[in-house]
Amino acid sequence: MTIKIWKFFDREELYECYQCARCTGSCPAMEVTAALGPRGTILKCLNLGHEAVVQDEKVWFCCTCNVCDDRCPQQIPISDLLVALRNSAARRGNVPGRLLLSLELLAKTGRTMIVHQLDEMRAHHGLAPLPPAPVDEVRAILKRAGLEEVLDF
């Protein structure tokens, strides 16, 4: 399936970038891992095409803190680009396993993680058991967001 990522992000914006790297300098993901970095992502989209970028697992390293957006002198909505790329990546099956796992869990239980003996722990601290998660509502949202194309649930 081909996805038009430029439907969600105006491609013209990319040409505003002159690679000053203020974004990468502000990127917390770059601090801890060899992420693509916002500048690298834009350059790769321009030079190699986004097809190559969405194959790369590194598009998932962005933590959407939006600092690159704030500091970009050209006011390019970089985090919008990253979200659009990840949408595209997901639809091509490029989703990290752990992320898929928690998505599946979310769809099934309404929560992204299961904590062992949670209710016992809560009781130990004098807290009432957690109310049931609104699974149907969560599933409706996930459906609306098009998650069915990525995941069976």
Place this chain on the structure above:
Amino acid sequence: MSEKTLPKAPRPQMNDLRIGVYVCHCGKNISGTVRCEEVARYAQGLPGVVLARDSLYTCSEPGQEQIKGDIKAHDLNRVVVASCTPRLHEPTFRAACESAGLNPYLLEMANIREHCSWVHLHDKDAATEKAKDLVAMAVSRAGRLAPQTEVTVSVMRKAMVIGGGVAGIQAALDLADAGYKVYLVERSGSIGGRMAQIDKTFPTMDCSICILAPKMSEAGRHPNIELLTLSEVTGVQGHIGNFHVRVLKKARYVTSECTSCADCISVCPQLAPDEFNAGLSIRRGIYIPFAQAVPSTFMIDMNICLNNQGIVACDRCFQACSKKCIDFADRDQELILDVGTIVVATGVDVYDPTSLTELGYGKFPNVITTLEFERLINAGGPSSGELIRPSDRERPKRVAFLQCIGSRSKRSNPYCSNVCCMNTIKDALLIKEHWPDTEITVYYVDIRAFGKGFEDLFQRARREGVTFIRGIPGEIIEDLATDDLTLLGENTLLGTPYRSTVDMVILSVGIKPRQDSELLQRLLNLATDTDGFYMEAHPKLKPVDTTTGGVFIAGAAEGPKDIKDSVTQASAAASRANILMSKGEVKIPAITAGIDPDKCTACGLCARVCPYHAIVGGKEEGLYRVIAAACQGCGACVPECRFGAIDQTHFTESQIVEQIDAALAGDPHKKILAFACNWCSYAGADFAGVSRIQYPHNVRIIRTMCSARVSPAWIERAFTKGAGAVLVSGCHPADCHYNNANQNTARRVERFWRRMEKLGINRDRLRLAWISAAEGAQFAKVIREMEAGLKTIKPAEIENAAKKLFREANKKSDAT
């Protein structure tokens, strides 16, 4: 619509008209597409035409001789040349007419090359028919042409230079040396400007004040220059050759007998940040801006003086002054100065990086700007030329420069500030020269070393060990204990992140238009570009002229530039002003507006739309009148008059109406009538021709000087005559050659749209388009779109709309 509602102009009787038509082949340029002989034969049959010829090159010497000979032999009283654009050869043919004794304003041109043969290359029949139409339009307009004499106005042989930076000083000296009296108006206490603040200049590494100070003192003692410091222009009246400028000269409180002995300084109890040292040091309440200041007279800052407002709380400086030159009774004065020309050299402000919080300027003491650095490293600066960092006054061992701060950014200034790259390289070399062990890193995006000797300097900096890293830090972190700074970023060439710690960071800040540049813009009717700098009359061929006659620009007020370019431009501006003043008079093209005093009701609407304040008068006088010397001939006032009292010479109502009627004489419902302004849209259509961009042939273009001349009555007339569509096109809103007169165009077209909607007429048939002289493709696109829209409209609908408009117009004219 009946003829009676149109202003009447004397039209020569048909048998009085003796029009000669010349259809040019232009080699194969026109005749390759248009059958020129057929067009000439057609022209022969038009009313008033006594002779029509076609020639291979009408602009050639034999071609011109032919016209001259015919004027004499056949007693021609109008000449129509169908050839290229009037923007090219109108002066040629006007000169030919004049030399044969025919008034040059009796020439009319039909543009059958750029607007016809070149854009309809593949349809000879249609192109020939269009050429016939264009010739018929020109012939009908020619019948209404009247001889004109160009008015001359005298030019006063005095000049004013506003701004006493290096550009202003240079312009003033050039004009003064040429023998003119010059008023040099400077806002601060001394001339010198930004250049006086800078330590060294690039690429030669000259000492800045050493080369500037001689010029400053020359300007100070020049017999032809009257120096007005602490002075500001507050009002400008008049026009080219005769400006009356109001100048507010603020009180200095120290007389010119001051010998700048500085005895007063030590006794003054009041302190303030020293502006000249970028706030890095303090000065007293009585002070001189800097040691080399011209005039070398002290001044009192009344904002902090204890003796303010006549309350004598302190007179220590008065007591200390042995020459008794302190005068607390000094008052602001208002001067009215009459000058013939004005040079604007108001310079620039420096970008304040405080708003870029991630860089910590203003929060971390060791982050400074390049201007502050210039003062720090200058021997006359606060540290006497020692490089120290503000937090502990120790010499920094590791220095980082950050480029493009406040430039090339939509968050601040979108343009490149032009000087910062070379300034940083120069500063880096200065540090290396004095303290070679200093580690210097320059974080840049692109190094723009474009000028003479710039690349050499860049290479030298690299050889001397300055490190250049491509990638601006995203963030600066301060170490609270040591005040050292850590830069986080990415080396984009290596593709690796860096985290480097330095002792001091210098932000290479950009430059921006003066904060209050709008004031002078309003007073002098200047135009500004999208960045806020004053705009030149033409970016290539009139780089120091402004859109206001007699006013010139120099230096960075026109756009970011270095010292050399500022001086070059200042000399150019002075020379342009000199040309006007040495001639002593100036000819105004006879395209000005004129008001019929009998019809004028003194409502004042015209004066309100005039972009040049050229219309004066009032209710008391009972009428308004146009000052011909100030009128630039845009014609924006003409459609504004509800009483038909105004008309524009050489672009009269009756001339244009003739053109409209001729254009729509046959098959009007298939045609697009286009009004194009001389400077942008007509030139854009010309450009489409030069680029051979093909577009539908049913468009007929009528030229006006400004789109604001286009009267709603013309649009109405076109539609009542059954025109399929009408295009009104002008310069892009900020680029209007007549000081945004085209905002009137937009207003009038919008009003016409509303009228169309009210009458149930398809408003898409009237289009407003902004097309610049470079947008030939855009012009072609607009015409193609309009043609496509026209295809969907049935002739019956056009006829119906024409009737509705006609009825409504008649109802209106009956009411009045």
